Amino acid sequence: MAGNEKVVLREEEVGRALTRIAHEIVERNAHDPAPALVGIHRRGAFIAKRLQLALAELLDAEVPLGDLDIGFYRDDVATRPDAPVLHASHIDFDVTGLTVVVVDDVLFTGRTVRAAIEALFDYGRPDRVQLAVLADRGHRELPIRPDYVGKNLPTSRAEHVHVRLLELDGVDEVTISAPAVMETA
16 A cells, blocks of 8 residues: 555455445345346456355345456547557356346446446346446546445545455555645755
8 A cells, every 4th residue: 555545445344335235236126037247347347246246145046247348448448548458258148138237346437337338238238237336436427326336435536546355456445545746846
């Protein structure tokens, strides 16, 4: 963790937030079949896997799980200086007629979610698409609102939200960092 970072969710709080999201998904989707989960690479895919385990236990049912790489669906793909880092998408079930919960780590402008919904429709036409995020930091540029939120984080546009997960980073935490201050002589 960098010196200018403030921890806003620790391991226990991340776990409680995901448990609460799982319960809310069950409450809102009490009918059969169970909702499918599709995580956005990278951290959204790991969060979706954790939610799948919780939902399977709560529903005593199989919960379809997939993950999406949205690299080529981004609206800024042609203007980015670097080529997107690509991961394979895995949706091994037909999304047509299902409720699909798209899962991401942080919701910011809404552009990543827009790209994920576009990518999802390449796999079929779900009845409903819902959105679950661990952190919502505001500053939307598109009319996208999450259905399930672990934590609302008021931030400035200059701040950065970092989600670290055990599977990738060795720790579960969410931090906010302020931009580095330039010293003047």
